[in-house]
Amino acid sequence: MFKILIVEDEDIIRKGLIYMMNWVEIECIVVGESRDGEEGLKMIESLAPDIVITDIRMPFKDGIQMLEESIEKYKYEAIIISGYSEFEYAKKAISLGVSEYLLKPIDFKKLAETINNLKVKINKKTKFKEYVSSLDKTNIYKDILDITHYSNIKKKSSYVKNMIDYIQENYPKKISITDVSKIYNLSTVYLNSIFKEETNYTFNDFLNRYRILKSVELLKQGNLMIYEIADSVGIETYKYFSQVFKKYIGKSPTEFIKDVND
Known part of the structure; x- marks a missing residue:
């Protein structure tokens, strides 16, 4: 009732x-x-x-x-x-x-x-609140990227941990594995290989997943425009942000916001 x-x-x-x-x-x-x-x-x-x-x-x-x-x-x-x-x-x-x-x-x-x-x-x-509730940090990390798991696991290589730390600290910027390779003076092929072996993700996939986690948190706050959120998580174009967001969340940022307002 x-x-x-x-x-x-x-x-x-x-x-x-x-x-x-x-x-x-x-x-x-x-x-x-x-x-x-x-x-x-x-x-x-x-x-x-x-x-x-x-x-x-x-x-x-x-x-x-x-x-x-x-x-x-x-x-x-x-x-x-x-x-x-x-x-x-x-x-x-x-x-x-x-x-x-x-x-x-x-x-x-x-x-x-x-x-x-x-x-x-x-x-x-x-229904939307239930949906958002299912997208709390714990569930998002398990479904999209279990960042706690990857941060705490004992790595075979310190490079992987450092690459994850680098993503968490620099995701709002335009970054790539090339930047990391310059820091350690190692090839991108080698770094991507050990990263994929220990996380099951390529560097770019991990980076995109982390950015989407952050964008969901910002969308739930509801005080920024979508293009502002895209820029704040390091994705320059609205179109590409929408594509990546839909890939991992199952709906576009616009659809996500529409559910909030309906």
Whole structure:
């Protein structure tokens, strides 16, 4: 069941929302009701609703203020109901990530449709969270590159350990095994041969895998553009970054971000 919180200062409207909607039919339950945004904020913190239905004009703290202080932190979906049709209110609500702006008197059929759409959105987010959770450091390292294993294993050659250290320290730069060969004055063929023997990867494959691990961490943070992430992990072109990312993750960076936002 999806948890609903109703924040509305007009008793008749609030009670109407609670008792005139067939919440069970749309797989929802009203977990709380509040007369103002200040109390509503406390209920959001304590009840963790999936969807908050709120008025704008309320005493103590209005709906917009309540949303500003909580929607990003608690990651719920929001529906604003109001008798005010001013565009400025709608723009502010949309900027906060509000899913729908409904005018009073409430059209319960429209409200049910909106909630059903939000349920689909919430389910997508839940599935994506599960997907991202499966891509935590431990699982990524096992599926893409078990860096802990390769860092701790007793190597036959110190060259391999040093090459891994070199990758970890310099992956944001344009590097290749040629750079390492110059450091040790050994041929690239020899270095690649011992690297492949002890890690099962070529130097370039290991480097790309490590870069993708770092890019996934940055994508999960969500504060950089894809081209910025590509550059920060040492891949100069967006196109090549997308190709490498999809090779190891199974979807492009754009698809990865789209899942976050859907």
